[in-house]
Amino acid sequence: MRALRMLLVIAVVLGGLFVVADRVAVNMAESEAADRIKVQEGTADSTDVSIKGFPFLTQAMSKQFDEVEIKLTGIETRAAGRPVRIDEMTADLFDVRVGEGYANAEAARAEGTARITYExxxxxxxxxxxxxxxxxxxxxxxxxxxxxxxxxxxxxxxxxxxxxxxxxxxxxxxxxxxxxxxxxxxxxxxxxxxxxxLGGLPAGLTLQKVEATPDGVVITVTGKDVELAG
Structure with a gap:
């Protein structure tokens, strides 16, 4: 019984260490991915990335992630010679495939929204x-x-x-x-x-519809083979 309890304790400890290592690894990957995500013909004030699914390490080894959420704020671009600013854009990316060293990434499918204030x-x-x-x-x-x-x-x-x-x-x-x-x-x-x-969105995203709301115009975006980096 004592040996069994010891094995259970060791299993719990190792499992906990694996979870910690997994979460540390995913945090590092999210930070790296946020630095590499590119917008077309413009810049973004900030980029946040959240990689879904557990464990992360097995997804990282296969270089394929089931779902990734991204949020870009303050996208600055130009249209017809005038500045255009997208206040915020969020998107859910599915079946994300990354290249060696995370040098490039592409999502098979994406859906999300972008908001432009009236100002x-x-x-x-x-x-x-x-x-x-x-x-x-x-x-x-x-x-x-x-x-x-x-x-x-x-x-x-x-x-x-x-x-x-x-x-x-x-x-x-x-x-x-x-x-x-x-x-x-x-x-x-x-x-x-x-x-x-409207430029400035990751390549592959297209505008589907727009709705005027009290906080600004909200645009639905979708895409296939969306390029995130490279």
Missing amino acids: DLTRAADDGVTVAYGQNGKVKVTGSVTLPLFGKITRSVVSTVSIVDGDTIRVRADRVPGEGIPGLEGEIRKKTDFDRK
């Missing part, structure tokens, strides 16, 4: 244009134009935001009050209607 969407719009939440899943866009005889005219329009071609955010006014002023609608639309191609 950052305003920066991406034309000069003098502001974008805010417009209630009921719409955005409110305000812009001014100057017309002969009428001077400066400012209009706030309720606009629909959508995704075009899997990489572009489109903002279009539902209607523009013209009040019988010739050419007013067209001139206002030149300010308030705009497309912005």
Whole structure:
């Protein structure tokens, strides 16, 4: 009995040491992976990586991970010559395969969301244009134009935001009050209607849909064969 108890104690101790070693290894790998994840044509303020599954060491030996979560904040890129900032992007990556020395990595499938604040969407719009939440899943866009005889005219329009071609955010006014002023609608639309191609996400991710919320526009992203590093 005493020998059996000793064996059980040893097994528990060894099991505990294995768990500790496994968690230390996964923490080191997560830190290394966060340093290696790249964004296209831009930079990110911070990158966090969480590797799921246990034990980690067996996944590391096979260089294949069932699920990895990533979170990027403050992604800075440009579109149409203007700055575009993605406040936050989170994604679940599945069947992640890594190369020798973690020099490159690719996920077979990915899904997640990205959020752009209205302040950052305003920066991406034309000069003098502001974008805010417009209630009921719409955005409110305000812009001014100057017309002969009428001077400066400012209009706030309720606009629909959508995704075009899997990489572009489109903002279009539902209607523009013209009040019988010739050419007013067209001139206002030149300010308030705009497309912005959204770069800065890991290669392979595409934009699926967008929803206007009180905290910003939330974009659903998905992808196949998503390149994370290399």
